[in-house]
Amino acid sequence: MISQQSWADARCLWDFQQMGHEVRPCSVAIGLGSHDLGVADTTAALYHDGMVPLIVFTGATSRTTRERMPRGEAQHYQERAVELGVPSDAILVEPNARNTGENITFSRALLADRGITVSSVLLVCKPYEERRAYATARKLWPGVEWVCASTPMSFAEYIASIGDEHLVIDMLVGAQQRLMIYPNEGFMIRQEIPAEVAAAYDRLVADGFTSRLVPTAAVRGQESVLSE
Structure with a gap:
């Protein structure tokens, strides 16, 4: 739940x-x-x-x-x-x-x-x-x-299209992690992360939405192939 x-x-x-x-x-x-x-x-x-x-x-x-x-x-x-x-x-x-x-x-x-x-x-x-x-x-x-x-749709509509709400949140958490760690590796430009976004990410990680996270020690040499 x-x-x-x-x-x-x-x-x-x-x-x-x-x-x-x-x-x-x-x-x-x-x-x-x-x-x-x-x-x-x-x-x-x-x-x-x-x-x-x-x-x-x-x-x-x-x-x-x-x-x-x-x-x-x-x-x-x-x-x-x-x-x-x-x-x-x-x-x-x-x-x-x-x-x-x-x-x-x-x-x-x-x-x-x-x-x-x-x-x-x-x-x-x-x-x-x-x-x-x-x-x-x-x-x-x-x-x-x-x-x-991207396809114009709401968060609820996207979840319905995928059919797996936990997976969608996992993917959001994974995308957010990359925004925070990949600039240090030269993979993307740095984006300012609002405090409320960082706090939301931290709570979701603590709640176990972690299947799409990149092990930070492995982020060396090239971008991890976890794009889904």
């Missing part, structure tokens, strides 16, 4: 992850691979709205997607977008990235190899990881403008 305090703390982390960016036309969209096909749906909708002329879907597989997406996250996203009416020649597939840092780095290299000039990127990800994705992108590709987007 999840306490009222834990629900309030989880909503606090959810709200902090939302960047609140106004979606506007960009050079390209990068859809970050994951278990959530809603990322592909949202990216396709943004394409149809005229926000971007080109999409990059990036992602290999993870422990939570290798069975559901055996051809790789990016490939399944591409297939979904084509089903939704996006022309296949408007989509590039980057199939090798296994964490958020590689999503950005490999997508940047793919676009450079194709000779595509990029001044702004519409970064599409899961709703609970907007700030984490933004901070990573700003660190690894600082020369472009980043605009974050």
